[in-house]
Amino acid sequence: xxxxxxFSRCSRLPRISPLLKFSRAHSALRIRNYSNFSRGPPRxxxxxxxxxxxxPRNPWDFRNWDRPKxxxxxxxxxxxxxxxxHLEQVPETGRWRFMDISPNYEAMxxxxxxxxxxxxxxxxxxxxNHPLTKHIRRVVTRILDANNLGxxxxxxxxxxxxxxxxxxxxxxxxxxxxxxxxxxxxxxxVNDDSTVNAMASFGNIVVFTGIxxxxxxxxxxxxxxxxxxxxxxxxxxxERYSSAKVFILLAMxxxxxxxxxxxxxxxVLYDLPNSRTQEFEADKIGLRLSSRACFDPEAIPEMxxxxxxxxxxxxxxxxxxLATHPASEKRSKAMREMLPEAYAVQAASPMCGSTADxxxxxxxxxxxxxxxxxxxxxxxx
Numbered sequence: 061x062x063x064x065x066x067f068s069r070c071s072r073l074p075r076i077s078p079l080l081k082f083s084r085a086h087s088a089l090r091i092r093n094y095s096n097f098s099r100g101p102p103r104x105x106x107x108x109x110x111x112x113x114x115x116p117r118n119p120w121d122f123r124n125w126d127r128p129k130x131x132x133x134x135x136x137x138x139x140x141x142x143x144x145x146h147l148e149q150v151p152e153t154g155r156w157r158f159m160d161i162s163p164n165y166e167a168m169x170x171x172x173x174x175x176x177x178x179x180x181x182x183x184x185x186x187x188x189n190h191p192l193t194k195h196i197r198r199v200v201t202r203i204l205d206a207n208n209l210g211x212x213x214x215x216x217x218x219x220x221x222x223x224x225x226x227x228x229x230x231x232x233x234x235x236x237x238x239x240x241x242x243x244x245x246x247x248x249x250v251n252d253d254s255t256v257n258a259m260a261s262f263g264n265i266v267v268f269t270g271i272x273x274x275x276x277x278x279x280x281x282x283x284x285x286x287x288x289x290x291x292x293x294x295x296x297x298x299e300r301y302s303s304a305k306v307f308i309l310l311a312m313x314x315x316x317x318x319x320x321x322x323x324x325x326x327x328v329l330y331d332l333p334n335s336r337t338q339e340f341e342a343d344k345i346g347l348r349l350s351s352r353a354c355f356d357p358e359a360i361p362e363m364x365x366x367x368x369x370x371x372x373x374x375x376x377x378x379x380x381x382l383a384t385h386p387a388s389e390k391r392s393k394a395m396r397e398m399l400p401e402a403y404a405v406q407a408a409s410p411m412c413g414s415t416a417d418x419x420x421x422x423x424x425x426x427x428x429x430x431x432x433x434x435x436x437x438x439x440x441x
Contacts, residue, residue, distance in 0.1 A: 139309065150294050152345045158306065161298040170237035170262035177248055177264055186249040188215035193249045196267050199281050200247060203289060206353035206411050210243035237263035260288035261297040274366050279359035286346030293345055296338045335384045343391055347402050354412040357402030364392035
């Protein structure tokens with residue numbers, strides 16, 4: 061019997077009605093609507109070590125900064141605010157500067173400076189009864205009195221047998237230096253003919269005997285002392301202390317950023333120009349101080365001319381932008397341009413009644429009838 065192979069017909073799958081298809085599509089749409097992604101064109105999302113990134117971030121948005129950057133920005137903002145808060149104008153000239161030295165700290169610096177001077181010039185300070193000390197003291201006292209800057213310390217003899225020479229110690233310093241409200245100055249006349257210099261800071265006035273030939277006479281000495289006292293009145297020493305803090309902070313910041321700090325560039329671009337600015341400023345203040353004390357203003361440019369000739373004879377040529385002081389020829393020219401103001405200050409000084417004839421001649425020659433209070437100041441760029 062032959063067997064017949066038969067294939068049974070598979071049962072048909074039930075047909076899906078159009079209504080059911082619509083219902084399933086509608087359900088898928090509803091599920092898609094609850095997705096976190098908005099409907100729209102496809103976007104490229106990059107996945108990295110820190111997860112997905114949605115494109116470049118705004119570098120100025122502090123919300124995107126990491127913790128070190130926020131700390132650094134906070135410190136920078138504080139430093140800028142601190143600098144701006146401690147900006148002030150020099151009362152005598154109106155120049156803006158950074159100054160954050162307190163009077164109490166200046167008092168401490170004055171005391172330390174006084175002790176250092178006593179040790180440095182031990183055995184070289186002329187006593188108060190020496191003719192040169194008396195001469196210099198007379199000029200200093202006249203400048204201080206005329207400008208209401210205080211008084212010199214009372215002369216006291218403290219002779220000590222040190223290397224066969226006497227030394228005047230000058231006693232204990234006043235607590236508050238004259239620059240910030242004190243009233244007592246200390247004078248040191250150093251017997252050193254090889255040093256052509258004088259200086260004044262924190263209430264201490266130091267005059268080396270080597271400057272006396274350049275000063276030539278009492279009026280020239282007043283020009284030198286007026287300039288040095290001008291440094292003290294403008295608090296230039298404290299200003300340099302303040303500027304040093306800025307350089308230290310700048311060096312630290314550059315070190316953190318990996319940028320080498322060039323001390324030479326900082327000195328050439330900031331320190332030396334600022335030093336020359338202070339010297340010009342002290343020239344201007346000193347001219348007013350000595351003129352108000354009835355010393356001849358004409359002696360100031362003449363003194364700088366003599367100093368310039370001495371510099372040329374001893375050191376030869378110089379590079380101005382590498383020097384701490386302006387060229388003496390420039391200073392002499394600037395002082396000569398300010399002579400009208402100097403004579404006007406002298407005319408207004410109550411101490412200068414004996415110079416009325418000289419002032420009358422000056423007004424005829426220089427002012428030409430112009431009133432002193434209508435004159436403009438000479439300023440340096």
